[in-house]
Amino acid sequence: MTDFAPTQPVAMLDALTKGMPGSLAPLSPAEIGSLGWNLLREDLNLPAAVLRQSALEHNSRWMQAFIALHNGRFSPHGKTTMSPELFARQLNDGAWAITLANVHQVQVARHFGIRRIFLANQLVGRQAIEYILGTLRDDPDFDFYCVADSVEHVRMLADAASRIDAGRPLQVLVEIGIPGARSGCRDTESALAVARAIHEHSPLLSLRGVEGFEGILSHSDPGELAQRVKAFLSSMREVAEQCDAEDLYGDGTVLLSAGGSAFYDIVLEELGRARLARDNAVLTRSGCYLAHDVKKYDAAHHHLAARIGQRTPGQEGPRAALEVWAYVHSRPEPGRVIIGMGKRDISYDDLPVAQQWHRPAGPGSPGPAKLSGDHQVVRLDDQHAYLNVPEDSPLKVGDMVQFGISHPCLTFDKWRAICLVDDEYNVTGAVTTYF
Template sequence: MDVTDIGSTMLDHRVKGMPGGIAPFRLDAIGARGWNVLREDMTLPLAVLKDSALTHNSHWMRDFLVRSHAVIAPHGKTTMAPQLFARQIEDGAWAITLATPQQIQIARDFGFSRIVLANQLVGRQAIRYVLDELKRDPALDFYCLVDSEAGVAQLAEAARAAKVGRPLQVLLEGGMPGGRTGCRDRESGLRVARAVKAAEPFLTLRGVEGFEGIARGATRAEIETTVRGFLDLLIDLARACEAEDLFTPGEIILSAGGSAFYDMVLARFIHAGLSRPTRVVTRSGCYLTHDSVSYRRLFADIVDRTPAAAAGGGLQPALEVWAYVQSRPEPNKVLLTMGKRDISADDPPLPQTWFRPGRAAPENVGPGHVVTGLNDQHCHMTVPADSPLQVGDMVSFGVSHPCLTFDKWQVICVVDDAYNVTSAVRTFF
């Protein structure tokens, strides 16, 4: 992998967050400009990543996986920032997980050589591209999912015609009733796995996969029961495939684990009871940046189920968005320069700190400051009548669901704890 070319990306005032009137400069020179967010060297709204939190979260996950005897293939769709992919690989990630053909193309452009497509590979151009890459680069270690005999037949036909010289590796996907893709039961899963076996040497079955993050229920206990049942289905599929000798020689891959239940996945998969060596792969994408709302709540559940997850202080939010107070038209209402074009609207953003330019340091936002709505470019916030906020003040917001904030920014500045801009990452959505 080599992401150095990203550093040559030219930045100017057309990139959101960059000040007007500046001459174009290279992305990898941004740290040399001496910019500081609190000094108003950049325009707001502005998304930033706190480097100390990124480092902490990366080390936390590495230690958690060592204790769990598993590896991670983090989902790149969260950030679509190859510089962060590289950071994750350098810190021990086994692979990068992706979701679409376009995402594969981006990862391949920067030389990532082990890729899990956590999706079905369908469509003439997508299949052609992957097979061409497998033929061009013997070092490419690629996996995709299958959940139907029709999908297996399409892949096998294309692989046969492409004459790659080695099989396309697939994982059998299990699914939930009413959910997304994946075989719903053992019988249908075995039919698909047998079809893969019959398609050798063009396809080869490497393991079993699923995504438990869509489990729903009226209570946390009900959701966790659904997750456990789903993990049992995946293990049952793996045992049945092993019993019929449907897997290719070598280790069997068991993979699941979004960013909500990976502790349950690892605890169950480590004791799957397969007779052959097994590689347990989780795919959390949000651990690196974490968030301040949804995944913060979900991580509290992880700690409740798995107290060892609290080691080292747990995960820390790394991503935040800063905006100005632009109006206080009513005693209990302020409007800020941030909206749905800048931050995820899955849950209301969380006001965290405020800063008046010229003061020493940001202060915590007090109780009663609540985001009540987002327009495209405006944030509505209810405040106490005695709130100190006034026009021109800066407010930082924690995000919910980091994926949907990343995709609103071409470039995201990385800052130290004093909000000095030290570097930047580019996204490829």
């Protein structure tokens, strides 16, 4: 899958790993691919999450080409997958860093040899701050960035850095926020106060740029939403340019960072308009592109494609790579099927989509068939899905049903291991997760 190997061995898989057969003796994820398993032959326990390898490879190539076309840097958000094998793929694809959301995630990434980390969050708490400063002190190859949105937080970081001599500055970006939403400075003046405080605490701290997250914005009209995103990014540019005018930045390329998995095209374009005397780079952070989905981010990509027109690296955008398969457990009514899959197995902030079904029938049985759109998940319990079906639906007990997901982040976190499969559902390997 990749020529980048994690520096530490990943966990072994065995019968205690969800989705694995009860007879499995401990094996590494790489060894799983040598067993000759096939999902459709029922070689895995269901429910099981799988990643289609062809879609992963397509999505990797697509994002590489997109970033190159728009002359940006890319730091994919690792909290989506928390998978060292997928981090490795992204770094091999040219990712500048891995973005993370908390210090537990940083510890996981560090364990597997990730050297450059962008913490798109505040670094708060004694254990967290001391861990980062101690790692900066002990590992000269560790390149770390975090954000701040208050003078009080800046002082907290500076005080810790004065006690734990890392031998170099802690690199901090000013976070710009949105009124009524989550963290981040609410206006230009408060952002500049934070930037000046970081500068005043040099050389303990170094101001390295401006950061924000536009994905928290919402509106029912895609055009109006795009305008709100642009206005937010314009406010980021204003802060970045004023910091440049006051010569507040420390050494190195100034980073202008935003871009979740929905608006990274607008981020690259709008932040790319910043006029700074210093060298600067736009750093975007999509995490969901690699797995993609069939609802939330698929819709976001269609809006993106409409915005960028011909400025895209190919006619086909990202493909859904992550699927969850489960058995029909019951058909208690003509129009209702109960599936052995629930909130413990799949994201449910937006209900999954039944896409294919398969009836295991031994060697030579036909492959999966498409399900009509009137097969709809209407509810999830912990371990069950309620699937409304037409009365002439072919589904019966023991059939296998494939579900497309929405919001990959909240499916990955339900699996300690996810098998890789080819387009015939032969198992070619596995990736592990560390949530």
